Amino acid sequence: xxxxxxxxxxxxxxxxxxxxxxxxxxxxxxxxxxxxxxxxxxxxxxxxxxxxxxxxxxxxxxxxxxxxxxxxxxxxxxxxxxxxxxxxxxxxxxxxxxxxxxxxxxxxxxxxxxxxxxxxxxxxxxxxxxxxxxxxxxxxxxxxxxxxxxxxxxxxxxxxxxxxxxxxxxxxxxxxxxxxxxxxxxxxxxxxxxxxxxxxxxxxxxxxxxxxxxxxxxxxxxxxxxxxxxxxxxxxxxxxxxxxxxxxxxxxxxxxxxxxxxxxxxxxxxxxxxxxxxxxxxxxxxxxxxxxxxxxxxxxxxxxxxxxxxxxxxxx
Amino acid sequence: xxxxxxxxxxxxxxxxxxxxxxxxxxxxxxxxxxxxxxxxxxxxxxxxxxxxxxxxxxxxxxxxxxxxxxxxxxxxxxxxxxxxxxxxxxxxxxxxxxxxxxxxxxxxxxxxxxxxxxxxxxxxxxxxxxxxxxxxxxxxxxxxxxxxxxxxxxxxxxxxxxxxxxxxxxxxxxxxxxxxxxxxxxxxxxxxxxxxxxxxxxxxxxxxxxxxxxxxxxxxxxxxxxxxxxxxxxxxxxxxxxxxxxxxxxxxxxxxxxxxxxxxxxxxxxxxxxxxxxxxxxxxxxxxxxxxxxxxxxxxxxxxxxxxxxxxxxxxxxxxxxx
Numbered sequence: 013x014x015x016x017x018x019x020x021x022x023x024x025x026x027x028x029x030x031x032x033x034x035x036x037x038x039x040x041x042x043x044x045x046x047x048x049x050x051x052x053x054x055x056x057x058x059x060x061x062x063x064x065x066x067x068x069x070x071x072x073x074x075x076x077x078x079x080x081x082x083x084x085x086x087x088x089x090x091x092x093x094x095x096x097x098x099x100x101x102x103x104x105x106x107x108x109x110x111x112x113x114x115x116x117x118x119x120x121x122x123x124x125x126x127x128x129x130x131x132x133x134x135x136x137x138x139x140x141x142x143x144x145x146x147x148x149x150x151x152x153x154x155x156x157x158x159x160x161x162x163x164x165x166x167x168x169x170x171x172x173x174x175x176x177x178x179x180x181x182x183x184x185x186x187x188x189x190x191x192x193x194x195x196x197x198x199x200x201x202x203x204x205x206x207x208x209x210x211x212x213x214x215x216x217x218x219x220x221x222x223x224x225x226x227x228x229x230x231x232x233x234x235x236x237x238x239x240x241x242x243x244x245x246x247x248x249x250x251x252x253x254x255x256x257x258x259x260x261x262x263x264x265x266x267x268x269x270x271x272x273x274x275x276x277x278x279x280x281x282x283x284x285x286x287x288x289x290x291x292x293x294x295x296x297x298x299x300x301x302x303x304x305x306x307x308x309x310x311x312x313x314x315x316x317x318x319x320x321x322x323x324x325x326x327x328x
Numbered sequence: 329x330x331x332x333x334x335x336x337x338x339x340x341x342x343x344x345x346x347x348x349x350x351x352x353x354x355x356x357x358x359x360x361x362x363x364x365x366x367x368x369x370x371x372x373x374x375x376x377x378x379x380x381x382x383x384x385x386x387x388x389x390x391x392x393x394x395x396x397x398x399x400x401x402x403x404x405x406x407x408x409x410x411x412x413x414x415x416x417x418x419x420x421x422x423x424x425x426x427x428x429x430x431x432x433x434x435x436x437x438x439x440x441x442x443x444x445x446x447x448x449x450x451x452x453x454x455x456x457x458x459x460x461x462x463x464x465x466x467x468x469x470x471x472x473x474x475x476x477x478x479x480x481x482x483x484x485x486x487x488x489x490x491x492x493x494x495x496x497x498x499x500x501x502x503x504x505x506x507x508x509x510x511x512x513x514x515x516x517x518x519x520x521x522x523x524x525x526x527x528x529x530x531x532x533x534x535x536x537x538x539x540x541x542x543x544x545x546x547x548x549x550x551x552x553x554x555x556x557x558x559x560x561x562x563x564x565x566x567x568x569x570x571x572x573x574x575x576x577x578x579x580x581x582x583x584x585x586x587x588x589x590x591x592x593x594x595x596x597x598x599x600x601x602x603x604x605x606x607x608x609x610x611x612x613x614x615x616x617x618x619x620x621x622x623x624x625x626x627x628x629x630x631x632x633x634x635x636x637x638x639x640x641x642x643x644x645x646x647x648x649x650x651x
Contacts, residue, residue: 030634044600052637055644056364057651089645272353310633313361320364321406 015091018328020285021059022319023094025236025297026067028308040070043084050088052309056316061085062095062295065137068128079131094293095136095234096129097180098122102143109141109162110148110155110186122166126173134175135293136234138208139163141179141187141196146250148186156192160199167204178206178233183217183244184255190219197228206233210297211276212240212266217249222280229288236297237281237315239267239274256299268298268311270318278323286327294319329366329643330650333613334621336411337367337636338559339382341626346379352391352401355382359405361633365640366651368408371461371623374415374448377422385451386424395454410455411621412557414503415448416463417441431466432485433478433509442488449489453496458621459557460493461531462486464502464510464519469577471509476518479510483522490527499620501531501557506539506593507572507581513542520554529556529620534604535563535594535627540572545608552616560609561625562595562602582628594628596635597642610647 015021028039028049039049053061068078075081082093100107100121107121108114126137142148142159167177179196181188187196197207207228213236214221225232242262244255251258256265269278285294296319301311329335342358343349349358362370375383381391392398399409417437421428425444430437445460452460465471465482472478486502493500502519504510510519520530532555534544548555571587574580584591597606613622624643626635643649 030631048634048638051641051645052634055366055637055641055651088641307631307633309631309637310357310361313364313633313637314357317360317364317406 013328015059019291020324020328021091021293022057022316023060023062023293023295024053024058024312025062025097025295026064027297027299027301029302030308040067040074043074046084047088050085050090052312054089056313057320058090058296058316060091060094060293062097063093065096065098065125077131078129082132093132093134095138095295096134097138098125100139102147104143104147108143108147109159110143112158112161115162115165118162119165119169122169126170126175129175130173136176136178136206136208137170138178138180138234139166140182140185142185144254145184145186145188146252149250151186151189151192153195156187156195157199159187160196160205163205164201167201171204176206176233177204178208180208180210180236181213181217182210182256183213184249184251188217188249190224193219193224197231202231206231208232208234208236210236210238211269211278211281212236212238215240215275216242216244216265218243222277222284225281226284226288229284229290232290235294237269237278237294238297238299239269239271239276239278240265241267241271241273241275243275264300264303264306266297266299266301268301268315268318269296270314270322278318279326282323282326333610333618334369334411335367335643335649336369336371336621336623337362337365338371338373338623338625338627340371340373340414341629341632341635343373343375343380343383346377350379350381356405358632359402359407361636363406365636366644367624367640368406369411369621370402370407371411371621372413374413376419376424384424385447388451395451399455410452410457411623412457412459412461412501413448413452414461415445417444418463418466431471432482433465433471433474435481438481438485438488441485442492445489445492449492449496449498453498457498459499459501459531460489461501461503461557462489463505463508465508467507467577468509468511468572469507469575474509474515479515479518480522482510483519486528487524490524494527499529499556500527501529503531503557503559504533504540505536506567507577511540511572513547516542520551525554530554531557531559533559533561534606534609535561538563538603539565539567539593541566541568545605545612548609548612548616552618555618556620558613558618558620558622559625560597560606560622561627561629562597562599562604562606563593564595564599564601564603565590565593566603592629594625596626596629596638597624598638598646606642607647
């Protein structure tokens, strides 16, 4: 079955580390290391890549512009860049979705950002919809409402470029509990704000990602399929500067899908994706796979093996 | 790989020391990686000692109960079978051979080597593999100069092993490596001439030949009738200074301890500055209707998963082979 015939295509989210002659590097180290990365992604059967907004400077500097970088991606047999993750540095002084006084800064950021990306066609621009938990607590209904209003406006901007604004709920952001997620979406406009289901992040936050997806399937615009072996406990979600790195209980949160002792029920997830008639892209991620002896190349191959041999047997 | 040539991948680079590739889950990760790269068949390398449970036949069988049990283990990762197994009777063996240190160049070792081949032959046949791939002789720096009689003594050992492999329904392929005492093309020819073409073939390793100063494409074209097995990898260097003669060449030459201090000799297919004409070589295989296995290796090259993926990309996008 060719990629064009499959209901589901697989994109690879831009996390990578390898060892070069000068020590540890990521794929953006040089054009040569980028080529090696893209070859590996393509070799095991991924169809495209996702990236981060902050990479746009390297696209300008090393490749000329986003379109030129995408040409390189395509020269390696991959279809295109599907999604970008807008990894904003939230700051309650000037950039915090729950603080209305900062909204204009956020809107202007997206006007500029979408202009930069406009030379290629993205599906989604993904955001963590809230500041870090410790900057937003206590989480009140008003704060959730202000946050929703912010993203409704941002979503209108991105829709003008044909790109979905979609929310990715890290376990350490201000909107990570089930009731807060439900309240947040009750205030957002489905036309402008979508949900991006990260299977591991929701599990870590104690939410069943399959049930969450089934409740919100009609507004889900994409997925990060990755696994975890741990649920956050105590105040894991409020460690400065970033709980994903600093939480005292867990040195490594993320594993490739199919890992032993993984908490995500990927078979149930793929069944739900099938049952809801979702078609298009699923992004695979295994953020920080190299921690504690892991290896990005191997995790990437194994995750695609799992997609082919387990998940595509359920739905493709 | 969906191709008229049969492609396999060697697991040797995952097993770089005795205790790093022992747990079944680690072996499954390697097998899944190879499978994701489009290879459904693997080559094993023989090993020694109780740790080597994907290399030493008796330990494999203890772990998996039977040949079929081992194949079932491979198939959990969607790897369907074994193409071949590599064996170096010169490598020090542990308890199963009484800590032996043998050489085919030493007539006193011949009977023991032939006898030692039995569990390997049985295993290769038992898992449905086709070739026992062997290092025909030890390193040049450890071996007295070989005259015609010396080469004949080596050939006699392999003729005897060849009778066993043939009786078991498998092939025996003598693998050239760049340190071996049978080093020049003339010496290789002499060894091949002294062995029985009906039972003893040649395992052509593209990088090893290149390092040793022999053009693999030309060699294949002139010896296609004897080549029954292929190892495909690239190199950026030829041993132009006879470094293979340095004492401890396994370390002094191949690990950059002396000489030109080249720390890495072997590279993935398509590497910048690669000396092997991979496309020319594969074209020659096709032109000659080669029917054996083509085993791609990450041997001594770096991160095994990364190299397997880069090799897979080369096959798919430079050689045009569908995965």
